[in-house]
Amino acid sequence: MSIRHGLLALLQSGPMYGYQLRTEFESRTGGTWPLNVGQVYTTLARLERDHLVESVGADADADGQQHYRLTDAGSGEVRTWFQTPVDRRAPPRDELAIKLALALTTPGVVVADVVRRQRTATVRTLQDYTRLKTQADEAGDLAWLLVLDSLVFQAEAEVRWLDHCEARLVRFQPGAPRRTTGSGSRPSSSRPRRADDAEQGSRR
Numbered sequence: 698m699s700i701r702h703g704l705l706a707l708l709q710s711g712p713m714y715g716y717q718l719r720t721e722f723e724s725r726t727g728g729t730w731p732l733n734v735g736q737v738y739t740t741l742a743r744l745e746r747d748h749l750v751e752s753v754g755a756d757a758d759a760d761g762q763q764h765y766r767l768t769d770a771g772s773g774e775v776r777t778w779f780q781t782p783v784d785r786r787a788p789p790r791d792e793l794a795i796k797l798a799l800a801l802t803t804p805g806v807v808v809a810d811v812v813r814r815q816r817t818a819t820v821r822t823l824q825d826y827t828r829l830k831t832q833a834d835e836a837g838d839l840a841w842l843l844v845l846d847s848l849v850f851q852a853e854a855e856v857r858w859l860d861h862c863e864a865r866l867v868r869f870q871p872g873a874p875r876r877t878t879g880s881g882s883r884p885s886s887s888r889p890r891r892a893d894d895a896e897q898g899s900r901r
Contacts, residue, residue: 700732700740702778705749705771712753714762715741727841729848741765749774793855797862809866816859823852 707713707721715738722732744750749771753764767775793815800806826849833842 699778700736701744702775704737704740705744705767705775706778708750708765708767708771709775712764712766714764716762725840727838727844729844744771809863812859812863812866816856816863819852819855819859823849823856826852 703722704718707718707725713721716734718741719732719734719737722737723730741750745752745765747770748768750765751768753766797808797811800808800811826845830842830845830849833845835842
């Protein structure tokens with residue numbers, strides 16, 4: 698999640714101060730990704746350093762809080778962000794996938810139990826999301842409903858993936874030969890780039 702671009706997008710509505718930006722961000726996303734106010738001010742300092750926002754002084758009505766507004770460069774950055782698709786070739790680290798991968802080779806861990814416990818937790822979360830959807834106002838909470846839909850689809854996909862993992866574990870036989878490519882290893886071009894891989898590549 699890009700906090701940097703999220704704050705820039707919020708500032709399109711007009712100058713705001715840090716605590717106000719945090720409140721607006723959490724309100725518009727339904728509080729799904731809470732922000733630390735210190736994180737907001739750190740990000741604002743970097744945006745000001747990069748000439749994407751500028752300070753416009755304190756407001757007496759806001760307890761002397763420093764306000765920030767977009768520069769022309771900042772407005773251009775927001776437009777580019779909205780026009781550029783999210784790069785799914787650089788997926789963030791998935792804690793659950795990493796946990797299952799490591800569980801396979803960690804002594805004393807019953808992977809099937811890990812899968813079952815996770816499925817129970819994910820189904821419970823899915824039910825919570827569905828309940829929230831029924832309580833939302835279709836007209837007034839459109840942004841929150843879009844976020845909820847995304848969370849519901851992700852939870853549903855995770856349940857299906859866990860079912861697939863369980864079926865694969867049943868078929869898995871330790872010591873059975875694994876399929877490989879001609880050279881005996883996976884071609885590097887088929888491996889999705891992690892977010893940190895992409896970051897390092899951009900610095901070269």
